[in-house]
Amino acid sequence: MSQDWRERKKARTRERIQREALRLFGEQGYDETTVTRIAAAAGVSHTTFFRYFPTKEDVVLADEYDPLIEAAMRSRPDSEDLVERVRNAMAEGLAAVYAADRDALLARVRLLLSAPALRSRLWEQMQSTQALLERSLAGTDDPAAVPMRVRVVASACLAVLTTAITTWGDEGGTADLPELVDEAFAQLRAELS
Amino acid sequence: MSQDWRERKKARTRERIQREALRLFGEQGYDETTVTRIAAAAGVSHTTFFRYFPTKEDVVLADEYDPLIEAAMRSRPDSEDLVERVRNAMAEGLAAVYAADRDALLARVRLLLSAPALRSRLWEQMQSTQALLERSLAGTDDPAAVPMRVRVVASACLAVLTTAITTWGDEGGTADLPELVDEAFAQLRAELS
DNA sequence: GCTAACATGTTAGCCACTAACATCCTTCTC
DNA sequence: GAGAAGGATGTTAGTGGCTAACATGTTAGC
Numbered sequence: 001m002s003q004d005w006r007e008r009k010k011a012r013t014r015e016r017i018q019r020e021a022l023r024l025f026g027e028q029g030y031d032e033t034t035v036t037r038i039a040a041a042a043g044v045s046h047t048t049f050f051r052y053f054p055t056k057e058d059v060v061l062a063d064e065y066d067p068l069i070e071a072a073m074r075s076r077p078d079s080e081d082l083v084e085r086v087r088n089a090m091a092e093g094l095a096a097v098y099a100a101d102r103d104a105l106l107a108r109v110r111l112l113l114s115a116p117a118l119r120s121r122l123w124e125q126m127q128s129t130q131a132l133l134e135r136s137l138a139g140t141d142d143p144a145a146v147p148m149r150v151r152v153v154a155s156a157c158l159a160v161l162t163t164a165i166t167t168w169g170d171e172g173g174t175a176d177l178p179e180l181v182d183e184a185f186a187q188l189r190a191e192l193s
Numbered sequence: 194m195s196q197d198w199r200e201r202k203k204a205r206t207r208e209r210i211q212r213e214a215l216r217l218f219g220e221q222g223y224d225e226t227t228v229t230r231i232a233a234a235a236g237v238s239h240t241t242f243f244r245y246f247p248t249k250e251d252v253v254l255a256d257e258y259d260p261l262i263e264a265a266m267r268s269r270p271d272s273e274d275l276v277e278r279v280r281n282a283m284a285e286g287l288a289a290v291y292a293a294d295r296d297a298l299l300a301r302v303r304l305l306l307s308a309p310a311l312r313s314r315l316w317e318q319m320q321s322t323q324a325l326l327e328r329s330l331a332g333t334d335d336p337a338a339v340p341m342r343v344r345v346v347a348s349a350c351l352a353v354l355t356t357a358i359t360t361w362g363d364e365g366g367t368a369d370l371p372e373l374v375d376e377a378f379a380q381l382r383a384e385l386s
Numbered sequence: 387g388c389t390a391a392c393a394t395g396t397t398a399g400c401c402a403c404t405a406a407c408a409t410c411c412t413t414c415t416c
Numbered sequence: 417g418a419g420a421a422g423g424a425t426g427t428t429a430g431t432g433g434c435t436a437a438c439a440t441g442t443t444a445g446c
Contacts, residue, residue, distance in 0.1 A: 006392080006443075013393095034432060045395050050434065083384050119320070120313030127312075144363075148373070149380045151356045156381055159352035163344045170337075180341070187342045188349055191276050192385045199412075199423080206424095227401065238426050243403065 014052050017042040021059040026107070030060075030115035057121040060111055066129055068093035073136040082137055082150065086157040087185050094161075095178050102173075109169035126162070130154050160184045207245050210235040214252040219300070223253075223308035250314040253304055259322055261286035266329040275330055275343065279350040280378050287354075288371050295366075302362035319355070323347050353377045 020041040024033040035056050039049040053059050072089035080088065097105055112118050131143060133154040138146045164184040168177050213234040217226040228249050232242040246252050265282035273281065290298055305311050324336065326347040331339045357377040361370050 010393085035434085036432080046433090047396085047435085048394060051393080054434090056433070081384065116317060120316055123316035124309060124313055148356065148360050148377060149384070151360065152353055152377050152380045153384050155352040155356045156349045159348040160345055163341065163348045167341050167344065184341060184345050187345045189385050191274065191342070191346050192382050203424085228403085229401085239402090240404085240427085241425060244424080247403090249402070 013042070013044065013048075017044065017049060017052055018059055018062075022107075022111075025060070025111055030111065030118060055121075057118055060108065060118055061121055061125060063125055063128075065093060065097070066132055068096060069129065070132055070136065073133070082153045083157060083185075085137065086133055086153065090157065090161050091178060091181060094181060098177050102177075105177075106169065106173040109165060109173075113166065113169050126158055130158055133158070156188070157185075160188055203245075206235070206237065206241075210237065210242060210245055211252055211255075215300075215304075218253070218304060218308075223304065223311060248314075250311055253301065253311055254314055254318060256318055256321075258286060258290070259325055261289060262322065263325055263329065266326070275346045276350060276378075278330065279326055279347065283350065283354050284371060284374060287374060291370050295370075298370075299362065299366040302358060302366075306359065306362050319351055323351055326351070349381070350378075353381055 017038065021033070021038045024038055024041060035049055036046045038059075039046040042049070069089055072092040073085065075092075076085040076089055112122055130151075134143070134146045134150050135141060137150045137154065140146065161181060161184070164181040165177070167184075168175055168180050210231065214226070214231045217231055217234060228242055229239045231252075232239040235242070262282055265285040266278065268285075269278040269282055305315055323344075327336070327339045327343050328334060330343045330347065333339065354374060354377075357374040358370070360377075361368055361373050
């Protein structure tokens with residue numbers, strides 16, 4: 001009971017900052033919105049902003065997806081080959097997000113596509129997702145022990161997923177994303193046979 | 194004749210800045226080396242530094258590879274399928290750099306692997322390389338006219354190339370890079386059949 | 387109530403990067 | 417060969433992301 005009030009207040013402050021930030025980004029663009037401005041809109045100082053989000057980019061890119069993917073990877077049977085396992089795990093995680101949150105996902109993707117700084121940050125995050133995939137596929141915790149074959153698969157699958165999501169965002173979210181992802185994987189397979 | 198002296202002087206200044214920068218990065222690390230320090234070592238002011246290189250990252254990432262790849266893509270016969278064309282073009286461009294410049298390439302790769310800021314910048318550059326590949330494969334100049342199939346191929350091939358180069362750098366450059374790239378493509382193909 | 391813990395604000399500063407202006411040096415013209 | 421024009425450079429000052437130090441207020445546990 002003791003810490004509850006504090007935790008809840010902190011969570012609300014965090015949400016307020018994020019909400020105001022996304023609103024301002026949408027209204028005036030990412031680069032044109034300063035951290036100080038966001039902090040003022042949320043009623044805090046810019047130092048407090050940085051106590052909640054280590055960088056400006058993190059307001060957009062709070063990574064909730066890695067745990068999803070990790071769990072999905074664990075539920076994949078060993079009978080599937082490497083690509084199938086990654087493909088299905090990503091599809092599973094994505095389906096959950098997509099069903100719950102389609103519009104928010106689209107807004108986020110479009111923001112990401114609009115600001116170079118955000119895109120580079122995304123790449124960094126994907127690097128950690130890739131490391132996760134590799135460890136999971138290779139069944140080891142030592143990054144140096146991952147064979148190149150596994151790294152090739154992980155990076156290629158992520159590239160395909162990214163391409164599908166990017167295409168989806170470029171088209172304004174008109175298509176069905178899970179279908180697009182399926183299609184993208186099928187296309188790669190078709191090109192390589 | 195008139196402008197020659199000026200041009201040559203500028204070229205020398207540019208090289209001096211770059212040389213000193215790479216030396217300092219090697220000695221004390223990328224993040225630990227400030228632009229002002231580099232400028233001082235090169236005997237110029239920090240504003241002059243930025244007149245030669247738009248960002249600190251650009252000292253490391255002057256992109257000479259895209260033109261190579263573009264030329265190589267043009268020399269590929271239409272009889273090859275998409276993946277083969279990209280694969281061979283990249284192999285051709287890489288072979289040239291590798292033969293001429295192996296040690297410099299290795300040093301650069303290792304620097305890239307060491308600094309997150311540089312890596313994200315690399316991703317941005319790869320985005321432009323990917324766009325180039327897509328246009329070349331699709332035979333169009335309109336990015337919106339590129340079918341997803343082509344984008345999937347381009348992004349996956351780049352991912353494979355990057356994985357091979359990264360592996361090479363991680364292993365200290367002991368392997369033969371062109372061979373590694375070949376192997377990486379073969380592995381992806383093997384996993385997808 | 388008192389004290390320890392903690393969230394926040396203020397201030398000052400670093401660094402990448404930019405703009406404005408003055409200076410100097412080359413180059414071109416007469 | 418003197419002077420004007422143009423370009424390269426330095427100085428200064430400023431912005432924005434981000435950090436550290438310290439002071440203050442607010443809550444938690446006794």
